Amino acid sequence: MIQIKFKNLERSELAREAALERIETLVKKFHDLSESKIHVTLEMENSPLQAGPDMFRVKLYISDGRFGGIRVTKSDPNLYKALADMTEHMLEKLNRTGDKERVKERTKARQLKRLSVEENVG
Numbered sequence: 001m002i003q004i005k006f007k008n009l010e011r012s013e014l015a016r017e018a019a020l021e022r023i024e025t026l027v028k029k030f031h032d033l034s035e036s037k038i039h040v041t042l043e044m045e046n047s048p049l050q051a052g053p054d055m056f057r058v059k060l061y062i063s064d065g066r067f068g069g070i071r072v073t074k075s076d077p078n079l080y081k082a083l084a085d086m087t088e089h090m091l092e093k094l095n096r097t098g099d100k101e102r103v104k105e106r107t108k109a110r111q112l113k114r115l116s117v118e119e120n121v122g
Contacts, residue, residue, distance in 0.1 A: 001036075001037050001038065002020060002023050002024075002027075002038045002040065003037070003038065003039050003040065004016055004019050004020065004040045004041075004042065005039070005040070005041045005042070006041075006042050006043070007041055007042070007043035007044075008043050008044045008045070008046070009042055009043055009044040009056075015042055015079060018080060018083055019040050019042060019058070019083060022083050022084070022086075022087040023038060023040060023060075023087075025087065026087065026090060026091065026094065029091070029094075030067070030094050030098075032065060032066040032067065033062070033065065033067060033094075035065050036062050036063070036064055036065030036066070036067060036068065037062070037063040037064050037065070038060065038061070038062055038063075039059075039060070039061045039062075039063060040058065040059070040060050041057075041058070041059040042056070042057075042058055042079065043056070043057045043058075043059070044056050044057075044079075045057060045075075053077045054077065055075050055076070055077060056075065056076060056077065056078065056079040056082045057073060057074070057075045057082065058073070058074050058075075058079070058082045058083050058085075058086045059071070059072070059073045059086075060072045060073075060086055060090055067094060067097060070090075070093055070094070070097065072086055072089050072090050072093060073086075074086040074089060
């Protein structure tokens with residue numbers, strides 16, 4: 001389930017669709033995400049005290065499932081650039097998490113194999 005929130009930013013169907021499209025790309029690559037709750041917050045920071053460009057921030061949080069607890073936040077003066085950066089960073093993080101799990105599984109398998117060989121020899 002993908003939930004998109006707007007904070008200090010007017011609701012925009014275009015921004016919502018862009019965020020959904022980016023997240024769905026991740027879900028296609030990592031099928032376990034389809035069963036996770038994904039929270040996306042699109043927000044704008046605009047300081048009334050300091051002059052300067054508006055900063056858009058995109059936050060993505062996976063609350064449960066295999067990738068539960070992963071959180072990524074990216075900011076940029078352009079909302080769509082922040083979305084792209086967030087997606088890219090999330091892709092790296094998901095790949096890294098998958099790699100860690102594969103390494104742990106291989107290590108366990110090697111230990112079990114080593115134990116079974118020792119039992120057969122001894």
